[in-house]
Amino acid sequence: MSGGHGHAVRAGAVPASVVSRLDAGVKVVCLVAFLFAVVATPARQVWAFGAHLGLVVLAVVLARMPFGALLRRLALEVPFVAFALALPFLGRAPFHTVLGVELSVPGLWAGWSIMAKATLGVLATAVLAWSTAVAEILVGLEELRMPASLVAIAAFMLRYLDVVAGELRRLQLARLSRADDPRWIWQGRAVAATAGSLFVRSFERGERVHQAMLARGFDGRMPVTTAPTARRWWPALAWPGAAWAVAAVAMAR
Numbered sequence: 001m002s003g004g005h006g007h008a009v010r011a012g013a014v015p016a017s018v019v020s021r022l023d024a025g026v027k028v029v030c031l032v033a034f035l036f037a038v039v040a041t042p043a044r045q046v047w048a049f050g051a052h053l054g055l056v057v058l059a060v061v062l063a064r065m066p067f068g069a070l071l072r073r074l075a076l077e078v079p080f081v082a083f084a085l086a087l088p089f090l091g092r093a094p095f096h097t098v099l100g101v102e103l104s105v106p107g108l109w110a111g112w113s114i115m116a117k118a119t120l121g122v123l124a125t126a127v128l129a130w131s132t133a134v135a136e137i138l139v140g141l142e143e144l145r146m147p148a149s150l151v152a153i154a155a156f157m158l159r160y161l162d163v164v165a166g167e168l169r170r171l172q173l174a175r176l177s178r179a180d181d182p183r184w185i186w187q188g189r190a191v192a193a194t195a196g197s198l199f200v201r202s203f204e205r206g207e208r209v210h211q212a213m214l215a216r217g218f219d220g221r222m223p224v225t226t227a228p229t230a231r232r233w234w235p236a237l238a239w240p241g242a243a244w245a246v247a248a249v250a251m252a253r
Helices: 023-039 046-063 067-090 105-131 134-143 146-161 160-175 185-215 234-250
Strands: 095-098 102-106
Touching: 023 046, 023 105, 023 134, 023 234, 046 105, 046 234, 067 102, 067 105, 102 105, 134 146, 146 160, 160 185
Parallel strands: none
Antiparallel strands: 095 102
16 A cells, blocks of 8 residues: 555644644534534524624634635535525424515524524534644544544544545546546446446455554554643633533523
8 A cells, every 4th residue: 555645634734823732632522512502502592693603703713714714614514504494484383474475483493593503513613623633633532532443433534535536536537538428317327337346446445454454463443643642621611611601591591
């Protein structure tokens, strides 16, 4: 195997900032706590979601993340938005008429809740991804006692994602060199054959990699390449703590 396919898990060029200097495990815990606070916030307390958004903007500023890059991450929530937009038309009574169209009031609130919480979740996760290298996140998860097998699966998935993509490009090039360029639905047989070949090749490569690892003494745990860092919990926990304070006030109203 060549060593050129390991860039997916190497520590990338993470911009230096207050957030990037925090331990990855601390940031993961803070993100999970923040997401739980957002989920616990009642949908009808609109002001609370504005406060949560303010906390995300604060994290973005501290992480020195461009707002353009942040907005591009919102493409991930398109399926949630499509589902949320359908709820006002599918919900139950009572209904409210807007421009001659009857919309379900519970459906409107449910759609708002999905869109607001999904947006905040995507934005907060984007800050973590921007300020933390993937390798550091994996090490942080292992230090947090996440099952080693799950960490190893995630590491290999990220490491060999570009390998599978390269294999797909080679299959497509081989197909094009044989004057086969399916573009219509009735030419889907060639696409299906390519997908099948890609699956078989990926499975075979995974078997070879696993056998090579076992031959080198792999025992189910990824080798630790970085020394454990001292965690500074309390300054970082102020961020999800503020989110939980907002959620608590919203639930009390």
